[in-house]
Amino acid sequence: MSSKDIVLGRVRRALAGAPADTTPYEQAIARAYVREHGRRTTEQTVDLLAEHLADYRAHVHRTDAAGLAGLIARLLTDRGARRVLVPAGLPPQWPAAVDATRVEDRPDATHDDLDSVDSVVTGCALAIAETGTIVLDAGPAQGRRRITLVPDHHVCVIRAPGQVVASLPQALERLVPTRPLTWISGPSATSDIELQRVEGVHGPRRLDVVLLDDAG
Amino acid sequence: MSSTFLGLPSFPVAARESTRDGQLRANLRHATHTIRAKRAVAVGELSDWGELRAAGAAIKDHTLAHLDHYLQQLEQAVTAAGGHVHWAADADEANRIVTDLVHATGETEVVKVKSMATQEIGLNEALAAQGIRAYETDLAELIVQLGDDRPSHILVPAIHKNRAEIRDIFRTQMAAWGRPAPQGLSDEPAALAEAARLHLRQKFLHTKVGISGANFMVADTGTLVVLESEGNGRMCLTLPETLISVVGIEKIVPTFRDLEVFLQTLPRSSTAERMNPYTTMWTGTTDGDGPKEFHLVLLDNGRTDTLADTVGRQALRCIRCSACLNVCPVYERAGGHAYGSAYPGPIGAILTPQLRGTATELDASLPYASSLCGACYDVCPVAIDIPDILVHLRQRVVEGGETVRGGVKTVLEPAKGHTTERAAMRAARWVFTHPAAFAAGRRAATATRRLHSRRLPGPGRAWTDTRDLPAVPAQSFRAWWQRTHTTKGGTP
Numbered sequence: 001m002s003s004k005d006i007v008l009g010r011v012r013r014a015l016a017g018a019p020a021d022t023t024p025y026e027q028a029i030a031r032a033y034v035r036e037h038g039r040r041t042t043e044q045t046v047d048l049l050a051e052h053l054a055d056y057r058a059h060v061h062r063t064d065a066a067g068l069a070g071l072i073a074r075l076l077t078d079r080g081a082r083r084v085l086v087p088a089g090l091p092p093q094w095p096a097a098v099d100a101t102r103v104e105d106r107p108d109a110t111h112d113d114l115d116s117v118d119s120v121v122t123g124c125a126l127a128i129a130e131t132g133t134i135v136l137d138a139g140p141a142q143g144r145r146r147i148t149l150v151p152d153h154h155v156c157v158i159r160a161p162g163q164v165v166a167s168l169p170q171a172l173e174r175l176v177p178t179r180p181l182t183w184i185s186g187p188s189a190t191s192d193i194e195l196q197r198v199e200g201v202h203g204p205r206r207l208d209v210v211l212l213d214d215a216g
Numbered sequence: 217m218s219s220t221f222l223g224l225p226s227f228p229v230a231a232r233e234s235t236r237d238g239q240l241r242a243n244l245r246h247a248t249h250t251i252r253a254k255r256a257v258a259v260g261e262l263s264d265w266g267e268l269r270a271a272g273a274a275i276k277d278h279t280l281a282h283l284d285h286y287l288q289q290l291e292q293a294v295t296a297a298g299g300h301v302h303w304a305a306d307a308d309e310a311n312r313i314v315t316d317l318v319h320a321t322g323e324t325e326v327v328k329v330k331s332m333a334t335q336e337i338g339l340n341e342a343l344a345a346q347g348i349r350a351y352e353t354d355l356a357e358l359i360v361q362l363g364d365d366r367p368s369h370i371l372v373p374a375i376h377k378n379r380a381e382i383r384d385i386f387r388t389q390m391a392a393w394g395r396p397a398p399q400g401l402s403d404e405p406a407a408l409a410e411a412a413r414l415h416l417r418q419k420f421l422h423t424k425v426g427i428s429g430a431n432f433m434v435a436d437t438g439t440l441v442v443l444e445s446e447g448n449g450r451m452c453l454t455l456p457e458t459l460i461s462v463v464g465i466e467k468i469v470p471t472f473r474d475l476e477v478f479l480q481t482l483p484r485s486s487t488a489e490r491m492n493p494y495t496t497m498w499t500g501t502t503d504g505d506g507p508k509e510f511h512l513v514l515l516d517n518g519r520t521d522t523l524a525d526t527v528g529r530q531a532l533r534c535i536r537c538s539a540c541l542n543v544c545p546v547y548e549r550a551g552g553h554a555y556g557s558a559y560p561g562p563i564g565a566i567l568t569p570q571l572r573g574t575a576t577e578l579d580a581s582l583p584y585a586s587s588l589c590g591a592c593y594d595v596c597p598v599a600i601d602i603p604d605i606l607v608h609l610r611q612r613v614v615e616g617g618e619t620v621r622g623g624v625k626t627v628l629e630p631a632k633g634h635t636t637e638r639a640a641m642r643a644a645r646w647v648f649t650h651p652a653a654f655a656a657g658r659r660a661a662t663a664t665r666r667l668h669s670r671r672l673p674g675p676g677r678a679w680t681d682t683r684d685l686p687a688v689p690a691q692s693f694r695a696w697w698q699r700t701h702t703t704k705g706g707t708p
């Protein structure tokens with residue numbers, strides 16, 4: 001008998017004693033919780049996102065299409081970035097004003113190659129206002145998961161309000177589960193030493209979030 | 217059973233040690249009270265906490281009631297997405313599977329992200345015995361590993377160490393494991409975190425095999441989910457060529473949508489944040505992104521035995537948030553090590569005796585490591601009635617009776633006359649003779665608890681009198697204790 005048969009056999013015997021639970025999944029769970037906490041206008045939802053991102057020490061900036069290239073260039077210069085990674089599908093106008101050397105996200109690049117990159121600029125799949133979370137799904141403007149992990153500085157652009165949802169249930173509805181998903185709520189952090197929060201352990205130590213106005 | 221935890225002293229003996237250690241108690245008290253207060257704020261933000269909690273419990277109960285179905289669905293989905301699924305009936309089998317998988321890669325080093333399941337089975341020791349070195353990468357786990365120590369809290373495993381102790385461990389031990397600590401390392405938490413970053417960086421970039429657990433597995437999509445804070449999880453889950461995840465079979469949820477409940481309740485109950493810094497979700501393998509090979513090891517190791525117990529099976533709902541530890545007056549005074557397993561605190565007191573049975577002194581004493589105050593139940597995000605299970609397990613220890621071990625029906629001997637009896641009595645005594653632990657419990661109990669036990673929970677009474685009782689308030693237990701304790705005098 002395979003271990004699979006052994007384990008499944010044990011499960012079935014363990015459940016055999018009680019009367020079979022025949023309620024189908026759809027009816028078994030009372031989902032009396034809310035889809036969104038409170039009522040907000042679109043504008044207020046974006047404000048809440050900005051506030052919650054900042055709560056967990058992300059640096060939040062707002063701009064429109066005209067100001068975006070300049071803002072991204074400034075964020076990289078402020079950081080002293082010399083090598084900047086951009087995913088292949090990033091809209092070309094976003095990093096148009098960047099002086100630093102631009103590095104492509106190549107499939108054959110080693111992790112060490114990535115380690116020599118100072119900053120990475122990406123888009124995102126969506127952002128969640130209630131929790132202050134950005135979700136990446138490895139789409140064209142985001143690239144492979146590792147490029148937002150190894151460099152020490154991540155600039156992430158969110159189209160707002162287009163990519164902003166209010167709550168976690170709304171986010172899950174929009175995401176494709178089979179894509180590799182990375183949820184980011186502030187820069188990496190630890191509270192392992194005397195529960196004192198320290199930002200920046202292994203992931204990027206600085207997270208700049210740009211809210212790009214796409215209302216018009 | 218994990219070799220790490222073999223031969224540990226029973227709860228009261230270990231607890232006595234911890235209560236004597238003033239530094240440890242101060243660290244623990246500070247930590248648990250801090251997280252407790254923060255959690256209350258984070259939970260208070262959600263007006264529908266009660267509904268989320270009920271839904272979380274219902275999702276888990278439904279899944280457990282159809283566990284065979286969901287396990288097979290999960291296996292299919294993971295396989296279809298390019299992953300490989302292995303089944304492990306017990307710890308030895310899981311360790312063997314993982315060791316063989318690592319051997320097959322030709323590698324002798326692995327990076328690990330914190331996982332309760334791999335601690336439970338003693339994976340690091342099993343790998344070491346086969347010449348494979350496992351590097352723990354979670355900051356607290358690193359502290360524990362470098363200090364040749366054991367974790368004492370689910371969320372903050374090095375909660376028992378203060379900054380100066382951590383600095384000393386880094387200074388003296390890092391060199392033996394890789395990059396040494398920086399010269400003149402201070403005990404500032406930021407400096408210590410930086411030292412860990414530097415120490416682990418090369419390992420993340422070059423190690424070819426990663427080992428993890430998972431917080432959730434989604435049956436219909438085959439998606440695995442890991443929540444973390446530091447980014448070491450992302451490193452281990454995306455940079456290695458081969459990823460091996462060892463996950464308890466109870467970690468399944470039916471659909472992706474179900475995560476909308478747990479991703480709201482887990483971070484707030486655990487780190488008291490709206491959301492933890494990083495969450496990774498992956499489904500099998502993805503071309504050109506992340507590990508090329510993915511292995512999922514589904515672990516039983518006593519879980520199906522727990523499932524066979526209609527009262528105790530609730531414990532399998534646990535999402536390992538650690539909220540119950542932080543409110544527990546007994547944990548606060550006894551410390552995590554006293555529980556003698558990967559699972560400290562109230563959850564350990566109900567889970568360990570079910571996963572391992574109650575044959576040893578330690579495991580028999582665990583159900584007594586509580587004042588039954590019910591604070592753990594109140595904070596539990598999946599509403600596990602921990603006091604009720606404790607009472608149930610006490611009965612099992614004292615009266616014996618039918619149970620399932622390793623999938624086989626077994627009749628347990630009553631503990632009377634055995635060393636387990638004395639261990640249980642001593643644990644009960646420890647709780648009662650620590651006025652703070654007991655008084656805190658009693659207040660909460662009389663205010664909020666309703667114990668629907670069928671029998672008197674005290675060990676002595678139940679040995680001689682096994683009448684069914686309609687309902688027993690926690691006070692009766694105390695009254696029982698005072699009676700038996702004062703008449704017997706001395707150590708029971």
Ligand code: SF4
Pocket residue numbers: 485533534535536537538539540541563592595596597598599600
């Ligand atoms: S028993 Fe409940 S409170 Fe304790 S760790 Fe598990 S889920 Fe959290």
